[in-house]
Amino acid sequence: MWLNYPNNPTGAVADVGYFKEVIEFAKSHDIAVMHDACYTEVAYDGYKPLSFLEVSGAMEVGLEFHSLSKSYNMTGWRVGMAVGNADMIEALMVVKSNLDSGIPNAVQYMGIEAMNITDEEIDQRNAVYQSRRDRVVQTLNKIGLEVEPPKASLYVWVRVPNGYTSAEFAELLLEERDVVVTAGNGYGPSGEGYVRLSLTISESDLTEGLRRIEGWEIPLKN
Structure with missing residues (x-):
């Protein structure tokens, strides 16, 4: 296992x-x-x-x-x-x-x-990732997506809006907001209905990506 x-x-x-x-x-x-x-x-x-x-x-x-x-x-x-x-x-x-x-x-x-890197340096690195996590979660919540802040790892796992598959929502983000995320179904059947965002991109790219989705009204789908 x-x-x-x-x-x-x-x-x-x-x-x-x-x-x-x-x-x-x-x-x-x-x-x-x-x-x-x-x-x-x-x-x-x-x-x-x-x-x-x-x-x-x-x-x-x-x-x-x-x-x-x-x-x-x-x-x-x-x-x-x-x-x-x-x-x-x-x-x-x-x-x-x-x-x-x-x-x-x-x-x-x-x-x-x-x-030989100290624990303090690891904590400083994690503080950077935590700040990115908080910004991502806050922005996604504001546009109506259901997001729980992860306690660990380098990713934010997001449930897609009702009516969308993982691939459909990832495609919508790319076409309408020029933002790339990973469709959850790529990780297996249990990942369907989610997308994954990474916290490892640069601060400038993260800021630009969040700017592109701020205020976005996600199209309703039956």
């Missing part, structure tokens, strides 16, 4: 009760749990995302993966790690050792520098 919390694309987060249910399910069905935790250092309003391995029993059933991609703005550099059940780590190493021979030295040195 693959999990990802804080989640991309929805920004959803998991609590202890949820992870306990996952652990019990994994034990009763004899399956492994793989938790992608790459957004745990991107959180807002004082929220601290939970590690799957903090929950009793998790080490018996799974692994947790982390990455420098989101925590240290190293997306695409492919620096990551896995911790958890020893037998699963051993099996993972068999697969990994047959895929490549390791991370290039230059990238390793850059990763070392990144991990």
Whole structure:
């Protein structure tokens, strides 16, 4: 079972009760749990995302993966790690050792520098993302879209207006306001009815994008 919390694309987060249910399910069905935790250092309003391995029993059933991609703005550099059940780590190493021979030295040195960044600097970075999140949510709410501010991750997950599919609303935003969003159905059937906005664009692009949709009267559709 693959999990990802804080989640991309929805920004959803998991609590202890949820992870306990996952652990019990994994034990009763004899399956492994793989938790992608790459957004745990991107959180807002004082929220601290939970590690799957903090929950009793998790080490018996799974692994947790982390990455420098989101925590240290190293997306695409492919620096990551896995911790958890020893037998699963051993099996993972068999697969990994047959895929490549390791991370290039230059990238390793850059990763070392990144991990020397202080918590205060991470907090400052998150404050930038939180400010962007707040601006996006405020603007979307003003034009009548249903938006909950995410507690973590780099995305805002937005329900589309009644009558629209994800693709139709994404196309409408592009044609009428010259704004690009990601249609939720691209993430699978459960994403239908939503679009995803990213907080990773520049301040100037974000400001311009929000300006384009401010005051927009979304066409009604039966």
